Amino acid sequence: MEQLNNISSEQELIIQKARKRIIESMGKNMELYGITQSIGHLYGLLFFQNKPMTLDEMREAMEMSKTSMSTGVRTLVDLKMVNKVWEKGSRKDLYEVEMDWFQTFSDYFSLKWRKALEINLSSLRKSKVELNQLSQQYPDDTALQGILQTDINKIDEAIRYYKWLDRLIDSFETEEIFNLVPKDLP
Amino acid sequence: MEQLNNISSEQELIIQKARKRIIESMGKNMELYGITQSIGHLYGLLFFQNKPMTLDEMREAMEMSKTSMSTGVRTLVDLKMVNKVWEKGSRKDLYEVEMDWFQTFSDYFSLKWRKALEINLSSLRKSKVELNQLSQQYPDDTALQGILQTDINKIDEAIRYYKWLDRLIDSFETEEIFNLVPKDLP
């Protein structure tokens, strides 16, 4: 690891232990971000690396295959948790963590939430149209109307929720959320 | 399904199709809530059921084992997405969905986020103490101090992020979030 060769091994041990605690804690909790424990661990490793890392360095540190490092780091890049960086002279790809966790957090949940929102909202609306058409077709069928009204009410309530979620996501994407819930207390 | 026997089979078909689209859409997106597709599907089934359901009814509708229904519905109850309800006369357990999706959403993410927050914050603080101690022990070792400062800065930035997340979760739990991002636009 980077400049740790300038200090005593006793000191290094303490630092490594302190880092390891955090890295493993990250690894455990990264399932929240839908990533596996070992990819979470990889993230933690990159977090404390003070320079960009190559796939071979990761492979060595993680004691895993290069293929796993390649797919793992790609996942992290897709989630914008890690960035690919360029360094002249090196023909290896280099990666480093995105240090802005506020950004990472809002990127991740914006992405996931919006994906679910779009699919669900589209289904809800399509079904609502069909039920409304059926309703207009048999306006005097009270049994039918009762059922339809129940379903349409549920759909409307769901749509109401998704409209709210849409605005919440907007507040993440525009960073308005940091006005509403400030990064630091005054 | 409940009162669907009072209407023509042609009408029922349209309703079932409309429901099915939504249920399957839910099933697909429920992985966001860390639940499997079939449990998501079960949730969707319960969503359109207009009365509480027993395990046996679920098993029949889902064409799955009763054991799976038992574990599946238990997962949903743990996540507060489904409630166990009591009905005199029946000695079977009955379940129905929590219809307040705002509540479901904030319960789920409060729970998950807070769990991760507590574990990570605790590791970060513990490691920070150790690094600070090491720093005070060798105040003149510039190589060491450089490394320590870098690590401590990272830890501080992470702590800053978690403090923010803590306040965000608070706003979910106190429902203050609905003042900041209102459920309905005026």
Added chain:
DNA sequence: TGTTTTGTACAGTTTTTACTGTATAAACAG
């Protein structure tokens, strides 16, 4: 109390996901 019904623990099976090693395509240096 004994009898019946209901939910779940547990072990075994199937399916899915994570991971590895090799083979190959793409990128680069000379």
Added chain:
DNA sequence: CTGTTTATACAGTAAAAACTGTACAAAACA
């Protein structure tokens, strides 16, 4: 252009998760 290095596609294997059926314990009823 040729030779070398690097990342990844792919097929196979190992590990994990989802699901099932049986067997049993807890609860409800008579």
